[in-house]
Amino acid sequence: MSERTVRDGTPASPGIVIGPARVLAWERPKVPHQTLEPDELNSEIERFREALEATRLRILEIQAETAERLGRVEAQIFEPQLMMLQDSDLVGDVESYITENRISAARALELRVLEFQSQFRQTGHPMVLDRLNDLLDVETRLVRKLLGVGDPDGVLHGIERPVVIVARDLTPSITVQLEPDRVLGLATDAGTRTSHSAILARALGIPAVVGLGDLSTQVESGDEVVLDGRAGRVILHPTDQERRVYRERDIQVREWEQELVLLAHLDPVTPDRQPVQLRANIDMPGEAATARELGAQGIGLFRTEFLVVGRRVLPEEEYQYQAYREAAEAFPHHAVVIRSFDLGGDKFPLFLNMPAEENPMLGWRAIRLCLDMPELFRTHVRAMLRATVHGDVRIMLPLISDVREIRQARKILEEEEDRLNEDGIAFNPGYKLGVMIETPAAALMAAELTRYADFFSIGSNDLTQYTLAVDRNNARLASRFTPFHPAVVELLQRTARAGRHAGIEVSVCGEMAGNPLGVYLLLGLGITAFSVAPSALPEIKKVVRSIPAGDARAHVEKALEASDSASITAILTEGISQWLDLSLFSGRWNLSPQE
Ligand code: PEP
Ligand code: MG
Numbered sequence: 001m002s003e004r005t006v007r008d009g010t011p012a013s014p015g016i017v018i019g020p021a022r023v024l025a026w027e028r029p030k031v032p033h034q035t036l037e038p039d040e041l042n043s044e045i046e047r048f049r050e051a052l053e054a055t056r057l058r059i060l061e062i063q064a065e066t067a068e069r070l071g072r073v074e075a076q077i078f079e080p081q082l083m084m085l086q087d088s089d090l091v092g093d094v095e096s097y098i099t100e101n102r103i104s105a106a107r108a109l110e111l112r113v114l115e116f117q118s119q120f121r122q123t124g125h126p127m128v129l130d131r132l133n134d135l136l137d138v139e140t141r142l143v144r145k146l147l148g149v150g151d152p153d154g155v156l157h158g159i160e161r162p163v164v165i166v167a168r169d170l171t172p173s174i175t176v177q178l179e180p181d182r183v184l185g186l187a188t189d190a191g192t193r194t195s196h197s198a199i200l201a202r203a204l205g206i207p208a209v210v211g212l213g214d215l216s217t218q219v220e221s222g223d224e225v226v227l228d229g230r231a232g233r234v235i236l237h238p239t240d241q242e243r244r245v246y247r248e249r250d251i252q253v254r255e256w257e258q259e260l261v262l263l264a265h266l267d268p269v270t271p272d273r274q275p276v277q278l279r280a281n282i283d284m285p286g287e288a289a290t291a292r293e294l295g296a297q298g299i300g301l302f303r304t305e306f307l308v309v310g311r312r313v314l315p316e317e318e319y320q321y322q323a324y325r326e327a328a329e330a331f332p333h334h335a336v337v338i339r340s341f342d343l344g345g346d347k348f349p350l351f352l353n354m355p356a357e358e359n360p361m362l363g364w365r366a367i368r369l370c371l372d373m374p375e376l377f378r379t380h381v382r383a384m385l386r387a388t389v390h391g392d393v394r395i396m397l398p399l400i401s402d403v404r405e406i407r408q409a410r411k412i413l414e415e416e417e418d419r420l421n422e423d424g425i426a427f428n429p430g431y432k433l434g435v436m437i438e439t440p441a442a443a444l445m446a447a448e449l450t451r452y453a454d455f456f457s458i459g460s461n462d463l464t465q466y467t468l469a470v471d472r473n474n475a476r477l478a479s480r481f482t483p484f485h486p487a488v489v490e491l492l493q494r495t496a497r498a499g500r501h502a503g504i505e506v507s508v509c510g511e512m513a514g515n516p517l518g519v520y521l522l523l524g525l526g527i528t529a530f531s532v533a534p535s536a537l538p539e540i541k542k543v544v545r546s547i548p549a550g551d552a553r554a555h556v557e558k559a560l561e562a563s564d565s566a567s568i569t570a571i572l573t574e575g576i577s578q579w580l581d582l583s584l585f586s587g588r589w590n591l592s593p594q595e
Contacts, residue, residue: 002220004237007212011232011586012191012198014257015207016250017184018243021223021236022163023216024170026155028140029147031106041099048094048105051145056085058141058151062173070176070203077172077196080134090116106146113139123348127283127306133195137171153177164227166219172196180204185227187234189216209234230586249583256584260538264295268541270523274549277529278541279335281509285323288330291534295541298334298392300457300531301509302327304380305341308349314376320383328390335392337434337457337509337531338384340409341376342366342398361471366399371408381416388428396434396457401441406452409433438462438510443491450502457531458495460510460518464488483512484568489521489560496525505529516543516585517569520576523549524556539585546579 036044059081067075084090090112097108116135120128140152156177159165162184169190175197178186183206191197191210201208207229219225219236226235226246230253235242268278279300280291284307288299307315307323328336344365348354352373357363370377387393397409410433420427435452437443438459446456464483465472472481483489492508499506507529512518514536520543522530528549532540555575559568576582 002218002223002236004239005215005218005235007215007234007236009187009209009212009215009232009234010191010193011229012193012210013186013201013206013208014230014253014586015185015205016226016228016230016246016253017164017207018224018226018238018246019162019164019184021166021187021219021221021225022159023219023221024155024165024167025216026152026167026174028136028143029149031104031110031143031147033107034104036098036102036104038102041102044098044105045095047146048098048109051105051142052085052091054145055138055141056082059085059138059173062176066176066200070200074176074200074203077176077199080131080196081138081172084135084138104146106143109139109142109146127194128309130192130195133169133191133197134172136169137173140171141173159183164225166216166225168216170197172200175200176204178204178206180206185209185229187212187215187225187227189214231583252581253584260542263538263541263545264293266295266541266545268295268297268544270544270547270549272548272550274523274528276523276544277335277505277507278537278544279337279507279509279529279531280534280537281531282327282534285326287534288327288336291537292330294534294537296331296334296534296537298331299327299336299338300507300529301396302336302338303342304339305343305347305349308341308343308351309347312350314349314351314379317379317383317386320380321386324384324387324393325390328387328393332391335394337394337396338387339396339398339436340367340384341370341380344369361465367397367405367409368399371405371412374412377412378416381413382420385413385416385420385427385431386425388431389426392432393428394432394434394455396436396455398436398459399438399462400435400449401439403445403448403452406435406449410452434505436462436509437495437506438466440467440491443467443495446495446498447501450498450504453504455505455507456495456499458492458506458508458510458527460488460492460508460512463491463510464512467491482565482569483510483518484521484572485565486563486568489525489568492522492527493525493560496522496527500526507531514540516540516576516580516582517572519543520547520552520572521556521559521568523547524552524554524559526553543576543580547576548579551575551578 059078063075063078094108094112098105120132144151159182162182164185165183166187169188186201186206186208188210189212207227209227209229209232223236226238268276277297279298280296281301282288282299283303324338345361384395432454434455436459437456460483461472467488468485470477470480496506506527508522508527509531513530514532519540555571559571562568
């Protein structure tokens with residue numbers, strides 16, 4: 001029998017369950033190496049095309065079933081897979097690999113997918129990494145078809161009693177076929193919170209924890225497990241005491257979730273009547289409507305680069321304008337902050353042919369790239385300006401480190417405003433232009449920058465990364481990446497003070513604003529505008545409505561005296577725990593360096 005083990009992974013779908021494990025051992029089958037004769041090449045390509053078509057039909061079938069079972073939006077999850085099956089970069093190259101290297105279709109596909117995977121991984125960007133999950137799905141189906149070993153759906157046969165599925169990884173098309181009355185929970189070694197499998201698990205209401213390392217090799221079918229999808233923990237062979245604790249926690253969490261739903265329509269105001277602006281961060285215009293339903297008061301960060309990442313040509317002005325307009329129209333009475341392209345660094349559109357850089361995060365990115373590429377920037381600027389007629393649409397510049405960058409950007413904006421006037425195209429000349437404070441240089445010069453900006457939004461992710469010289473995407477350094485470091489806190493304080501003196505809004509749109517301790521600290525520094533991922537809105541509203549701003553100020557004063565991040569975290573944790581039970585929050589609520 002395997003040993004008692006406690007494993008922490010990434011919480012992917014909330015809910016607490018206790019039950020027997022069922023290990024799903026499925027793999028993409030091994031592809032034998034095989035050299036083809038020249039006269040076999042055409043028929044091999046033909047076989048590949050047949051496999052593509054059969055896979056396409058099967059995915060369409062699963063997509064239709066998903067639409068019926070979960071809804072149209074969830075069914076869209078299979079679109080990237082359908083696109084991959086037609087992507088000339090994938091499909092076309094597999095065909096040329098077959099002819100040029102005289103290898104089987106399965107082998108050629110395997111090689112091409114390996115290249116894709118390494119390209120995806122190089123970007124390091126979570127959204128691109130999530131696509132690995134879709135790629136695995138398509139590849140598994142195609143390879144199995146080519147090797148004649150039957151489709152992967154068979155792994156689900158024989159699940160008769162409620163089990164917790166433990167697997168190396170799960171694909172979206174397998175996940176969507178799971179029956180919630182027979183699958184209590186999911187625990188996978190690989191995976192991300194935002195992969196399509198995780199999204200489907202949430203849609204099905206199946207609790208899930210992903211990124212559990214090698215857990216699947218430690219578990220045997222039938223072993224008892226506790227799975228806490230809110231905290232991201234799995235316990236193999238729990239003790240009686242643990243079973244009791246988790247049953248109780250389950251009841252508490254359910255009550256908490258019911259309470260959060262009711263908050264969507266209440267104002268974000270602290271118990272001592274400090275009003276707060278609570279906005280949402282979005283990547284795609286369609287998310288604006290979801291954010292509104294969850295109670296957002298506008299969009300605090302529209303990451304526009306996702307409209308262009310992965311594209312072969314720069315999207316034209318009209319396409320961009322329609323996207324910005326959609327977001328603006330979801331919030332006719334609230335601010336919608338559109339950030340100009342934050343390209344480079346970890347986000348590369350294909351059309352830029354970005355040169356490889358030794359230090360891309362310190363390289364040609366964001367405002368630097370836009371100012372150097374007038375054609376790209378001017379098209380983008382015109383689209384954003386045109387959207388300003390649809391409400392309180394504001395424009396925000398990322399990665400500012402020098403006032404010259406704001407001056408140059410403003411000059412381009414003014415020139416494009418003149419051109420729009422000449423062309424008789426409407427925009428709102430009173431729109432606000434703000435800057436992100438996400439470099440130490442900008443934070444140190446915050447007082448000076450208030451002369452050039454109508455508002456500040458602190459990008460705490462980059463501000464932390466650049467202040468501490470800790471790569472935000474490096475898992476090995478994760479414990480060192482904390483906004484509660486005294487140096488970061490000092491820069492936050494400096495920025496807040498500069499904004500207050502100048503009478504301009506200072507908000508925070510980095511991850512810190514989606515974290516209870518972060519909100520406590522920021523409120524204590526006098527910052528009262530936050531922008532968070534839509535899913536974090538209910539919990540952050542709960543935080544705001546639970547902690548008096550006066551109490552946050554008193555604790556933050558103490559925290560400002562501390563000389564290391566562990567002490568600051570401890571002071572904040574002690575303070576906030578008077579008002580909230582932190583264990584009820586989802587995810588990594590505590591960014592303490594010890595975690
Ligand atoms: C940040 O840096 O905190 C931020 C909000 O911008 P992004 O995460 O898109 O870099
Ligand atoms: Mg940033």
